[in-house]
Amino acid sequence: MIWNKAKRPNLRVIAQSLRANPADDRFFGSLRWLLPGMRVKRYAFLAALGMLCMFTGVVHLSWQTALLPWFLQTTLWAGYFSIPLWVSGGLWLISGLTLFLMGLRWMNRSMLSAITDPNSVSKQVYIRRKLEGGPRIVALGGGTGLSRVLRGLKMETANITAVVAVTDDGGSTGRLRVSFGVPAVGDLVDCLAALSDAEGLPELMGYRFQRGEELKGHTFGNLLLVSLSELNHDFAKAMRQANQMLRLRGAVWPATYEAARLWAERNDGTRVQGETALREKRGRIRKVGLVSLDVAAMDEAVKALQQAEMIVLGPGSLYSSVIPSFLPKGIQAAIQRSPAKLVYIVNIMSEQGETEGMDAYDHFQAIEQHLGRRPNVVLVNTACIPESLLARYRAEGQSPVHFDPKRFQGLGVQLVTGDFLEPGFAQHDPARLVKALINLR
Numbered sequence: 001m002i003w004n005k006a007k008r009p010n011l012r013v014i015a016q017s018l019r020a021n022p023a024d025d026r027f028f029g030s031l032r033w034l035l036p037g038m039r040v041k042r043y044a045f046l047a048a049l050g051m052l053c054m055f056t057g058v059v060h061l062s063w064q065t066a067l068l069p070w071f072l073q074t075t076l077w078a079g080y081f082s083i084p085l086w087v088s089g090g091l092w093l094i095s096g097l098t099l100f101l102m103g104l105r106w107m108n109r110s111m112l113s114a115i116t117d118p119n120s121v122s123k124q125v126y127i128r129r130k131l132e133g134g135p136r137i138v139a140l141g142g143g144t145g146l147s148r149v150l151r152g153l154k155m156e157t158a159n160i161t162a163v164v165a166v167t168d169d170g171g172s173t174g175r176l177r178v179s180f181g182v183p184a185v186g187d188l189v190d191c192l193a194a195l196s197d198a199e200g201l202p203e204l205m206g207y208r209f210q211r212g213e214e215l216k217g218h219t220f221g222n223l224l225l226v227s228l229s230e231l232n233h234d235f236a237k238a239m240r241q242a243n244q245m246l247r248l249r250g251a252v253w254p255a256t257y258e259a260a261r262l263w264a265e266r267n268d269g270t271r272v273q274g275e276t277a278l279r280e281k282r283g284r285i286r287k288v289g290l291v292s293l294d295v296a297a298m299d300e301a302v303k304a305l306q307q308a309e310m311i312v313l314g315p316g317s318l319y320s321s322v323i324p325s326f327l328p329k330g331i332q333a334a335i336q337r338s339p340a341k342l343v344y345i346v347n348i349m350s351e352q353g354e355t356e357g358m359d360a361y362d363h364f365q366a367i368e369q370h371l372g373r374r375p376n377v378v379l380v381n382t383a384c385i386p387e388s389l390l391a392r393y394r395a396e397g398q399s400p401v402h403f404d405p406k407r408f409q410g411l412g413v414q415l416v417t418g419d420f421l422e423p424g425f426a427q428h429d430p431a432r433l434v435k436a437l438i439n440l441r
Contacts, residue, residue: 039110040107040110040111043103043104043106043107043110044103044107045103046099046100046102046103046106047099047100047102047103047104047107048103049096049099049103050095050096050097050098050099050100050101050102050103051096051100052096053092053093053095053096053099054092054093054096054097054100055096056089056092056096057088057089057090057091057092057093057094057095057096058089058093059089060086060088060089060092061086061089061090061093131154131156131157131158131159131249132158132159134156134157134158134159135156135157135159135309135310135438135441136157136159136161136304136307136308136309136310137153137157137159137160137161137308137309137310137311137312137437138160138161138162138163138301138304138305138308138310138311138312138340139153139160139161139162139163139311139312140162140163140164140165140255140311140312140313140314140322140325140326140331141164141165141313141314141315141316141321141322141325142164142165142166142168142187142316142317142320142321142322142324142325143187143190143316143317143320143321144190144316144427145314145315145316145317145321145345145347145427145428146162146164146187146190146191146314146315146316146321147187147190147191147193147194148194148315148427148428148430148433149312149315149345149428149430149433149434150162150191150194150195150250151194151430152430152431152433152434153250153434153437154194154195154249154250155434156434156438157250158249158250159250160195160249160250160251161250161251161252161253161300161301161304161305161308162191162194162195162250162251162252162253163253163254163255163298163301163304163305163325163326163331164187164188164191164252164253164254164255164325165184165187165255165320165321165322165324165325166183166184166185166187166188166254166255166256166259166260166324167183167184167260167261167262167275167290167320167324168184168186168187168275168320169184169261169274169275169276170275170276171186171217172186172208172217172218172219172222173185173186173222174276175217175218176218176222176226177259180226180229180230181259182225182226182229182235182259183235183254183256183257183258183259183260185221185222185225185226186219186222187321188225188239188252188254189205189206189219189221189222189224189225190205190206190221191252192205192221192242192243192246192248192252193205193206193221195248195249195250195251195252196246196247196248196249197247197248197249198246198247201246204220204221205219205220205221205224206219206220206221207219207220207221208220224242225238225239225242228241228242234257235254235257235258236257236298236299239252239253239254239257239298240300251300251304253298253300253301253304254298254301255297255298255301255324255325255326255327255328255331256295256296256297256298256328256331257296257298258292258295258296260290260291260292260295260324260327260328261273261274261290261291261292262274262275262278262288262289262290262291262320262324263288263289263290263291264277264278264285264287264288264319265285265286265287265288266281266283266284266285266286267283267284267285267286268283273291275320278319278320278353278354279320279351279352279353279354280353281353282352282353282356282397283353283356284355284356284357284358285319285354285355287369287370288319288320288323288324288327288370289327290324290327290328293329294329295327295328295329296328296330297328297329297330297331297334301330301331301334302330302331302334305331305334305335305338305340306334306337306338308338308340309340309341309441310340310341310343310437310440310441311335311338311340311341311342311343312343312345312437313325313326313342313343313344313345313367313375314344314345314346314347315345315346315347315348315427315428315433316347317347317351317354317355318347318351318354318355318358318363318366318367319351319354319355319366320351320354322367323366323367323370323371326370326371327370332371332372335371335373336371336372336373341376341377341440342373342374342375342376342377343375343376343377343378343379343437343440344363344364344367344375344377344378344379345379345428345433346360346363346364346378346379346380346381346401346403347363347401348381348385348400348401348420348421348426348427348428349393349398349399349400349401349426349427350398350399350400350401351398352396352397352398355401356397358401359401359402359403359404359407360378360380360401360402360403360404360407361404361407361408363401364378364408364413374411374413375413376413376414377413377414377415377416377440378408378413378414378415378416379416379417379420379433379436379437380401380403380415380416380417381417381418381419381420381421381428382403382417382418382419383418383419383420383421385400385421385426389424389425389426390426393426400426403417405417416436416440418432418436419432420432420433420436
């Protein structure tokens with residue numbers, strides 16, 4: 001019989017035709033493994049050969065003359081008339097098991113190599129399985145403070161959700177807000193990089209272009225989120241896609257998917273709009289809010305707050321990072337109703353134009369006033385800051401936030417104090433901070 005090449009079944013065409021009908025695709029999807037170049041069939045055959053050898057070994061080991069037909073007895077004895085059946089059976093069994101395991105291992109590596117590094121799979125699975133049983137923690141804020149806490153938290157649990165303030169209007173973020181009408185993306189990028197398990201991603205996301213008239217000053221991560229927003233015509237969809245793409249150990253959501261704008265009122269009654277304007281004038285702030293009262297909250301952020309075991313506010317700039325993260329009404333209401341423990345991390349240093357002259361209790365009061373709920377726990381650094389560091393911060397108009405425990409007496413608030421300083425800096429050490437948070441469970 002002459003094989004007609006023209007009539008040879010083309011598996012590639014068959015697989016392509018299955019895509020037209022989802023039901024057929026589900027039923028016949030296994031045919032794709034027969035396509036040329038899949039590098040699966042050879043290893044599957046090796047594993048099947050191993051199973052056949054193991055079966056032969058089992059037959060040898062359990063053989064009894066009265067139970068087997070004469071032709072099988074003849075076959076068994078033909079090659080091994082001088083070898084005991086328990087020896088030949090053992091050899092067949094060991095050889096078959098070796099072939100089966102080799103085929104299975106190579107087949108798995110071949111399939112995994114198409115989507116990831118096979119050598120890292122065991123590590124990733126171990127981390128996920130170990131950490132997915134960790135506490136459900138939602139951290140709110142912005143700036144570098146929140147991203148630093150996330151780097152520490154992701155070593156303790158995979159059930160982390162970051163809810164990020166998106167009212168910043170300076171630098172690259174401000175330019176993109178004006179050009180594309182998107183929320184502030186800078187702090188979102190920092191948090192996405194902090195929670196990602198993708199190798200080299202933090203450096204890539206934080207890369208800032210140094211030349212190019214239009215690109216100079218922008219970071220790759222900022223442009224990535226704006227590009228996703230343009231492709232999806234929806235910033236909320238863009239964030240969902242970013243969470244899926246970047247292999248996060250947790251999730252990062254904006255407090256709102258709208259380009260919300262912040263206003264601030266000072267003690268002297270003057271009011272300004274925008275975070276940049278907020279910092280330009282010295283003096284204490286009385287209150288902040290969003291220009292639009294009906295700013296929509298991100299649904300995923302609200303759901304995470306409803307399921308949280310612990311809610312963490314800060315560290316970060318009180319009036320431009322921490323408070324703006326819960327100003328959307330949906331976020332605020334979810335925190336007010338949540339049975340989770342609410343923890344506020346007081347900043348180590350004051351912020352020029354925001355919290356000058358405010359102590360830890362004043363920070364705590366501002367949170368309660370704007371949120372409508374009193375934090376259950378207040379975490380404060382009480383370690384002394386080296387004078388060499390203080391001199392540098394004073395030159396920038398910053399000073400340590402004073403802490404007087406007597407001002408908290410009678411409020412029923414748990415105070416957690418200690419050395420939370422990162423060596424060489426007047427900022428929180430992520431490892432020490434997270435250890436204190438986990439101990440609160």
